[in-house]
Amino acid sequence: MEPWDYTLLGLAVVIFGIWCFSFFLHILSIIYGKWRLHRKVPAVLPDILPGVSILKPIVGVDPNLFENLETFFNMKYPSYELLFCIQDESDAAIMVVQSLINKYPKVDAKLFLGGKKVGVNPKINNMVTGYDAAKFETVLISDSRIKMAEDTLLDMVLTMTEKVGIVHQMPYACTRKGFPSHLEKVYFGTQHAKMYLVSDCLGINCCTGMSCLIRKDVLEKAGGLRQFGQYLAEDYFLSQAFINRGWKVCISSQTARQNCGTYSMTDLHNRLLRWIQLRTSMVPTLILLEPISQCLIIGSLASWASAFLFDSSPLVFFLIHLLAWFLLDYILISIIEHGDLPFSKFDFVVGWLLNEVSYIFLILRSHFNSKIVWRNRTFRLRWGGIIEELHSKQNV
Template sequence: MLNSLLVINYPSLIINFFSLVFFILTLGSIVYYLYSLYSCYRFFSQKEEVNVDFSPPISILKPLWGLEYNLEENLTSFIIQNYPQYQIIFCVRDKHDPVILLVEKLINRYADRDLKLIVNDRIIGYNYKVSNLANGLKYCDYNLILIADSDIEVKEDYLKKIVQPLQQEKVGVVTCLYQSLSHNFTGIIESLGVACNFIPNVLTARQLEGVKFAFGSTILIRKKILEKIGSFERIANSLADDFLLGNLPTKLGYETVLSNYIVKHQITEEIFNHYLKRQIRWFRCIRVQRFKGYLGMIFTYGTINSIIFCLFNHLSFFSLIVLIITLSLKLLLNYKLSFKYLNNDTIIQYLGLIFVVDLIRFYIWSIALFGNKIKWGNNHFILKSNGELSIDS
């Protein structure tokens, strides 16, 4: 009799334990979605006044490699800015790169603009983009340096608006969100991931702890601050060069500001497997730079957490109610972003895929949680604990 009372039903205990874990995770997701709604509202409701008298000259660095999708339109959008004084330094590493012909064509077409092509194969680290930037820096004539990736397209008022936060001396860096545009399957998945996962994650982090990061879509930095953090040589072996250009100045007491100007990111067509590998590389980069924040991302996957909670509870009435609440908040957040704030036709058309995107991104998050090997271009690297790269031999 006593022995039968002491028998422990281990399978039941395990199921109850994981049921409790995923219930807590789901509650965390519900709180996250509610706070994200608030964070998005706060960000998109703010208005930045444009002081037309504040227009300091800007040097734009454009690192280039190859002929990307929509490249001519992207570069042209930076050339035709409605801004009094700026220059663009096009930085190319390989003298045989076909992008050189395109840049020369643009320079001839816009002969009245201050455009320079710099071809230099000097390498200062494993991050070739940073080497490109370093090679172009000495040709920058002005005290404000703008770095923007080649797959970014902007409107003519871009410079006029993003420079405004620099009226305050304590502001050292300005960066921008981006929304991705595409019409192929992989690109649509990425577009939805950016709008429905990445943007709310960023705005929630901004609301909680301020901005301590930057994105390659736009990094406008004071030259003196770039020099104080060690210039491009400091980040030449780092995968997270964009993050560091926004993060390192904050450690010196300067502010990084997230402008409410949102640029367009033009996605080239690629096979799904390449997309997965690129995302895993990027997620591993986040894990190394912000490990606690990376673990906290588990709360952003409310779709996964609530479904698993339902399964552990055999689709009980209570678990289904929790699932419906979670999915409704997820849908509401993404609906607000898509229709009210971003007005992105691609996202609006394929909004029903957001739950599929959650599954894909959760898979990427899980895979990137382990391991430190990445493939970047034709090279294989080890991602070290300090975020720097070393060759994988």
């Protein structure tokens, strides 16, 4: 064999090995998801459960805002307080929050207006005053689009054992009308779920701040909430601070049910683009690793490698690869959904194909733009996840 042939042989072996490893991770996510996401709350509960301060940062009025917030007033948990944080004192969300406080006078709920500028992260700035007023040592940060089940807080608290410093929920989505809602479920129930479950199983930092339970005393030793105001992805750096101090970070058995009232394919893609930009700025190795983890890319590469190594048909190999990947994704989302999907198999096929194709273009787009748009505010992203705001939306 010529030297070039040895090079191609080595490349083919590496690619085929990566392909095999990808399917191993896929199967691992299914096994771990079945074990982790199907646990039940134990029949015998501890005599004493810690009180929880729940921070709810809110910006604007979403069509489902009242419905989402009301679920927090009806949780079955002995001791908690609700700390609603709204930065803009003219925000219409104030009336929604106040109406719920009046409707449930027995629930310990407070409203904080104005926030405090401690960095460039608007979410941190919004939450600081509520965080400072929290009376319990266990704090739950929960976005306004999250819809809570009655026993979700109990499940998260019970997951926080002695060595666990943060308990977060794997993002998923509520069932709503229309194909964009189905597409959101397909993404969070397949591609994102696989990455999230495997990362949690292997102890890799994957925490998202949309719903996470935190030990306040540990956070204070890490500099407090203010310390993370310089990052847009404050959840990653906050959880990494816990990991660096020897604490475990893990997911609960219930998913974070996102229930935004306004949703579209464009909104979802813009959101995913922002996440890709943040991930690659914090972990540069993902610039290479994320593309080859995609079904179509690794399938195409493995088809060539298989033809080179085993003289097989690239087309037949690729079609078998697609079918196997598709079936594993369908099994995974069924596990997360705890049964049948709330939409047709045809919708799943279309959503799955659209997601796999569009995500490749989102990865490409992320490498040609260092600007991030979040809630009508524009930031410039620098390596390490540090951001600087370019301009702010003017209130009128």
